[in-house]
Amino acid sequence: MSDSTVHAIAGAGGGIISMALTYPLITISSRQQVQKNGKSKDAYKSTLDAVQKIVAKEGIAGLYSGLDSALFGISLTNYCYYYFYEFTKSVINKAQMSTIESMSAGAVAGAATVLITNPIWVINTRIATRNAGTPDQKPLGTIETAAQMIKEGGLKTFWQGVAPALILVANPIIQYTVFEKFKAKIAKTRALTSFDFFLLGAISKLAATSITYPYIVVKSRMQLKKSDDAKERYDSIMDGFRKIIKYEGVAGLYKGISSKIVQSILTASFLFMAQAKLVDYVARLLVSLGVRAQPKRI
Template sequence: MSDNIAHAISGAGGGIISMILTYPLITVSSRLQVQKDTKESDAYKGGWDAVVKIFNNEGISGLYSGLNSAIFGIAVTNGIYYYFYETTKKMFEKGNRPMSVVESIMAGTIAGSATVLVTNPIWVVNTRMTTRKVSLDEDESEKTKPKKLGTIATILKIINEDGFKSFWQGIIPALILVINPIIQYTVFEQIKSRIEKMKKLGNLDFFLLGAISKLVATGSTYPYIVIKSRMQLRQSSQESARYKSTWDGLQKIIANEGYGGLYKGITSKLLQSVLTAAFLFMYKEVLFKYTVAFLALRKRVI
């Protein structure tokens, strides 16, 4: 069986582990990204304030809203991405030479585009679950008290209210954000190939490489992450609050919230992204060795 399958399985496994370890940071950054009005009484003033308010109002489970859909989403996302990335990478790496910068960009573009088109519905569901506020206040009116919905209930709610097309909301900024993993994996591959000439890479090296490459990628693409998150929510009926396109969203955020609106939640997002990528690359390398051994053993048994 091809190593590409092993890369896909280990990438999915590494993604699940890293997602579980960092998910509260995803919840916090997602809610800060979609928050338009910071003057409301329940508005989050920053990352720590968001943690405190979510915990007080929703309990510890509030920090893990949508975790099931996120685990499923990251497993599918990483599985597809690594399969296409490694397949394309092998086409370029003939004669054991490392990929050039241009080849890394091409591999990332192919893998990222395929991943976005398949997984966007999963992340629409996850974004709505993660950003939905609920309350533990028993005295609050049932009419104004949002109910905590599971994955299936959220999917049905989206279909009933907005139709199937809404599962591809935010697809344009998501496709633009393919540049994020392109930057990430290009930086990763280029630094990795240089270090490998000097020494054998260990788990700590992969951890640091994942952190550095993701820091560069997320820091340079963050405004599109904010726009994508907002477009994946149910769009407002008010013309001024609805984003018709990526460019329209960009203009409205700057007009209504200033340039700072494009970077809401960036601190917690950078921390989450860097840690997620670091854990992902580290655990993927570990899992890859076990996956290859398992698939080889299974093949012999069959």
């Protein structure tokens, strides 16, 4: 197996670990993003308020709504991203890529990943936000949600929000470019530690999320079931921006950003730290299984 596959498997494993550790923050952030009426009694006023209301109405399990689809989604997302990113790097075939080359590798990997995994994240967004406005609804699992989506809107429903998701390819491009540049600088002076990977993951994700967050809000809302109310329905990215600003103000574009930034930073930090550790373990495991050649000793 190629190095691209090794990195992809390690990335999938790191994604599962980081997602499992930070999922309640994802649930809270997703619900705040799609929350349009911030004045109702059920509205989440803050991260702590969201935790209290979700636990009171749905129990601890409410914080983990859609975890199964999210774990599957993040493993597939990270597998695809790392595979295409490392494959593109191997095609460029340089030990140290320029900023443009690094961004190009990220763009190829990100676009391929979005097109493959968008259906999973549409399902996850619907599961995670289902109880936000109507807590008495019967919870639906991944298969039931997918079946309901097909019944209501056909297969095209699985690619709702794909346009802003493709624009959000900029998020990992920014993240991995910042990460690679700082990593290269540190590597020139000393060997990187697990804490270095944790810290670099935090810094790179903070930069990426802060810049792209309004698109994350629009994407989350476009992935929901389309409303019959023209005011609630977003027909395009710009239509989403226009209606959010008109009815909720500029602040509407940043709903849930505090919990999202904390979640994103922790997720990226755990991901980079775990992925860096898992690469060697995965490589050795594949060699022991006979599906990867023993690396040549120099």
